[in-house]
Amino acid sequence: MNTSQLERFKQRLLEIHAELTGKTPLRIEPNRTDEGRVGGDEDEQPLNEMMQAIASNRNRNSDVVLGRVLKALGKLREDPDSFGECEECGDEIPLGRLEAMPYVEFCVNCQGQKDAPKGGPTRRKLTDYS
Ligand SMILES: [Zn+2]
Incomplete structure (x- = not known):
């Protein structure tokens, strides 16, 4: 990977970092434990809790x-x-994957193995049999 590519990923990562750390935080109302303030509308509460x-x-x-x-x-x-x-096998992660997720740690193969359910054979994917 050349320097300008690295620089581009760095910019992208900084943008994501800014998004995640404060510019656009997802609001959670403070003091939700104060149930007296939830209000009298009984229909409203389950929705609020879900949100x-x-x-x-x-x-x-x-x-x-x-x-x-x-x-x-x-x-x-x-x-x-x-x-x-x-980080698992040391292969280069395809550029397209990095562009979608510059913070990605694993190639598709290794990610797939990590995401695979650890349970018994009943939860295997169809592709395991191909
Ligand atoms: Zn890998």
Whole structure:
């Protein structure tokens, strides 16, 4: 990977970092434990709780992504040669995949193995038999 490509990924990572760290935070209303303030409309509460659950779930995913973004930025700074290599097998991650997710850590193969369910054979994917 050449310097201008690395620079482009760095910019992209910084953009993602900015998005995740404050420019557009997903709002969770503070003090939701104060149930007296939820209000008298009984229909409203389940929806609020659902929205809050969705929001906090998204934020949790954001934390994971943020960690990867920081890691990728650190890699760009300290060992740019290794940027874009799969952390599992060391293969180069295809550029298209990196462009979609500059913070990605693994190639498609290794990611697939990590995402694969650990359960019994009942949860195998069809492709396992091909
Ligand atoms: Zn790999």
